[in-house]
Amino acid sequence: MPTLLRRGLNLLRTLNVRVQDLEPGTALVSRNHGYEVVPLGRGSWVVRRGKPDVQRTHKAVMNHLAAEHVASLLYHYRADCVLDVGANTGQYAKQLRRYGYRGRIVSFEPVPEITEKLRRASANDPDWHVYPYALGREDRTDTINVVYGSMSSMLGPSEFGTTRYKRFKRSRGQEIEVRRLDGLLDKVLDGLDDPRPYLKLDTQGFDLEAYAGGGDRVREFVGLQSEVALMQIYEGMPRMAEAVATFEADGFEITGMYPVTREETTGRVLEFDCVMARADAM
Incomplete structure (x- = not known):
């Protein structure tokens, strides 16, 4: 005999509501019929609307796999x-919470108007702290190129970047504060009995500069992730080989590589999200 849930779902179908069974006890209910469900396994799916878009679907799948991988790594390495x-406005921190991380989060965002949005996003999370700085090799005041979205950078755009991203033409300079990571680390980790920090870098071409400001204390991190570039969107940004070699020299080893952006016409990957860990920290 059909269960109460099944009878209810069958009734919805008679009302022209789309009901798609995903697994026992789980169904997707929608008035919109123009979508496709792509199973990822382990109780996860990508729902895409409209015409099939391989690039967009691939990006959604990679984002999910990267987030799930990071959540697992944080758990196994006991990162706190x-x-x-x-x-930016807290996208990464929110994703950490959605995927189950409950430890401390310390976000750095130097552009004042974006920092305010970040503070509002973190207001109801007592273990999410916000600092209005960029990180770099030295403490100083500098100018960042503010670009719409999440592409503000200490570096100027390359010729390739300007061709690909028209928004660079509308950038403006903003004076900000830059701090060394090693000078902030004691304050950031205060109150943790046995700190096991994890470093996420997404500074639009400035990751190695931010990392350099950690000095010898980078070896205190159990893992890190960084957007490493195959194509230079910004002038002077390091390529993937240089970035990975720098991290490996300090004992970090790759645990995952996930495409972040691609060229739609050629399919070339522009950047990978490189996730790394220190095996001796396990």
Whole structure:
């Protein structure tokens, strides 16, 4: 005999509501019929609307796999503080919470108007802290190029970047504060009995500069992730080989690589999200 849930779903179908069974006890209910469900396994799916878009679906799948991988790594390495460098409006921190991380989050975002949005996003999370700084090799006041969205950078755009992203033509300069990571780390980790920090870098081409400001204390991190570039969107940004070699020299090893952006016409990957860990920290 059909269960009460099944009878209810069958009734919805008679009302022209789309009901798609995903697994026992789970169904997707929608008035919109123009979508497709792509199973990812382990109780996860991508729902895409409109015409099939392989690029967009691939990006959604990679984002899910990267987030799930990071959540697992944080758990297994017992990370209790994630430094979110280049936080923008808090997208990464919110994703950490959605995927189950409950430890401390410390976000760094130097552009004042974006910092205020970040503070509002973190207001109801007592273990999510916000600092209005960029990180770099030295403490100083500098100018950042503010670009719409999440592409503000200490570096100017390359010729390739300007061609690909028209928004660079509308950038403006903003004076900000830059701080060294090692000078902030004691304050950031204060109150943790046995700190096991994890470093996330997404600074639009400035990751190695932010990392250099950690000095010898980068070896205190159990893991890190950084957007490493195959194509230079910004002038002077390091390429993937240089970035990975720098991290490996300090004992970090790759645990995952996930495409972040691609060229739609050629399919070339522009950047990977590189996730790394220190095996001796396990």
